[in-house]
Structures are given as structure tokens and as C-alpha cells.
Amino acid sequence: MKLIYTNENRFLVSNAKNLVENSGIAVTLKNEYAAGGMGDLSPLDTWLELWVVDDSDYEKAVQVIESSLSSVDSEEWNCNNCNEKNDASFEFCWSCQTEHS
Ligand SMILES: [Zn+2]
Numbered sequence: 001m002k003l004i005y006t007n008e009n010r011f012l013v014s015n016a017k018n019l020v021e022n023s024g025i026a027v028t029l030k031n032e033y034a035a036g037g038m039g040d041l042s043p044l045d046t047w048l049e050l051w052v053v054d055d056s057d058y059e060k061a062v063q064v065i066e067s068s069l070s071s072v073d074s075e076e077w078n079c080n081n082c083n084e085k086n087d088a089s090f091e092f093c094w095s096c097q098t099e100h101s
Contacts, residue, residue: 001028002058005050005065011094013048019068019089020061026053027061 004027005016013029020027030049052061068089077086077100079093092099 001051001053002055003049004052004058004061006047008047009094010048011097013050015090015094016065016068017050020050020052020064023060023064025057025061025064027051028053 004020005013007013007016017027017029028051030051031046032048052058069087075088077088078084079086079096079098080101081098082093082096084093084095086093086100090100
């Protein structure tokens with residue numbers, strides 16, 4: 001198991017998980033239920049973490065995420081509902097989860 005992605009925005013990590021899974025790579029989430037209730041943990045400890053199950057998939061999984069995060073020919077979009085700027089790879093607003101139209 002190797003950690004491939006983590007972010008304080010849990011929605012971004014979930015999005016990354018979907019991308020990697022859609023590429024046929026087995027992944028698992030850690031800290032999925034850690035937020036809230038654990039008063040003494042620093043924010044870092046409760047970041048949602050995306051781990052690849054098979055280490056041999058690590059490079060491919062990282063590429064999937066990086067290419068989606070830095071896609072050159074894709075446009076950022078602004079949410080119709082809350083006006084937040086979203087990465088082109090997102091189908092839903094990261095902030096309010098309104099579907100991109
Ligand atoms: Zn929004």
C-alpha cells in the first residue's frame with residue numbers, strides 16, 4: 001500500500017479516488033471517518049488519504065491524478081450556484097456540489 005494523494009479538502013480526495021478507480025486501479029481511503037470527534041488530532045491527521053492497494057500501480061495512479069489536476073486543454077469553470085472556481089476534471093462543484101452544466 002502506498003499513499004498517492006491527500007488534501008485537506010475531502011471532496012478533492014474523493015474525486016481523485018473516482019478518477020483512479022475508473023482507470024481500473026484498486027485504491028482505498030484512510031481517515032474516512034476521522035473528521036470530527038477526535039479533538040486532540042491536528043488537522044493534518046484527519047486529512048482524507050488515498051492509498052493504492054498494489055504498489056505496482058503507484059506510478060500509473062499518480063499519473064492519472066496529475067494529468068487530471070494539470071490538464072492543459074481543459075478549462076476551469078465557475079459554479080452557477082456559488083460562483084466558486086472548479087477544476088475542469090470536476091463534474092460537481094467542490095464547494096457546494098452542484099453539477100456542472
Ligand atoms: Zn458551487
